[in-house]
């Protein structure tokens with residue numbers, strides 16, 4: 405039996421324990437859903453208020469060139485915040501830009517990959533990938549006449565007509581993590597480009613896109629980067645592809661000279677051409693604050709702590725929650741744990757009512773996100789204690805827990 409004191413001892417020895425003070429967490433809540441919506445950083449309200457009242461309210465349109473207080477101009481923010489994210493994924497600063505949503509960036513990059521590999525007409529992805537990736541690729545293929553191959557074994561589906569392999573590194577449902585370097589090498593061996601969806605990896609794992617020789621990637625701002633609901637996403641393209649990068653949403657912000665108001669499109673240099681329309685500065689300010697929660701944080705330590713939190717959770721569930729099955733790998737797992745039960749939805753609602761917030765993914769999974777910056781070992785112990793009580797007393801059977809909400 406793992407005692408609560410053992411969890412407290414792990415917290416006392418945790419080298420990342422200090423980072424929890426960078427967040428505001430509501431009392432009485434054990435928040436294990438940072439893989440869906442990261443918690444609120446302590447500095448975000450001040451940062452966003454400053455953008456509203458001083459940068460917008462006082463400096464007005466001048467903030468596009470210089471927002472004052474050492475914040476630089478709004479116009480450079482997509483590249484500036486992108487460069488901060490680059491450190492977290494071992495990319496060069498000019499290889500990452502903040503823009504649009506993950507969905508839109510998947511579309512832009514997959515289209516660019518087809519243009520870079522014009523004699524090949526197939527895009528391969530995996531069945532069970534996060535739906536928006538598949539939906540966006542379906543739309544792109546409808547538009548271009550390219551073929552989407554959705555395969556259970558995507559590496560086996562590569563052939564000499566494959567232009568692009570697009571995969572999610574950390575699976576949203578199971579938390580299973582793919583080997584970046586080995587998978588990228590397999591794509592390259594087949595003559596395909598590799599695009600990674602790093603939505604559940606960025607801010608959670610130690611990622612090295614440069615060592616993996618990745619071509620392209622997208623990632624999410626509102627999960628482990630703590631950028632706030634609907635935060636802008638990011639796109640990565642390796643420098644070696646910048647000159648050939650040709651994405652189809654050729655808006656004025658991606659133009660070489662947006663304020664020359666030329667009659668026809670000329671792409672901007674490097675990642676600037678990934679932009680389409682005007683970036684939203686309120687969301688950008690919140691994202692900048694979220695990314696700043698990683699200042700001075702070592703990503704290897706982050707990954708190690710999340711793995712240890714997940715291991716503890718799985719050990720406690722095995723010990724105390726009969727009838728709950730494990731729906732995630734024991735190793736090579738992201739900063740989440742997935743458990744399954746026929747009544748997972750109801751169990752998830754019963755947990756939330758008791759202040760333990762995870763989420764439900766159909767058909768039968770409860771996910772617990774374990775962001776290293778603010779999750780404590782004792783939170784995991786207490787959460788499983790609550791879960792064990794719900795299972796033992798079948799508390800999930802109360803009729804109110806079966807009511808389905810719009811967001812699960």
Ligand SMILES: Cc1ncc(COP(=O)(O)O)c(C=O)c1O
Nearest residue numbers: 505506507534536572576603637
């Ligand atoms: C793997 C993955 N890709 C993409 C998305 C969607 O990103 P966006 O809402 O920015 O389009 C999500 C959202 O949960 C996700 O988990």
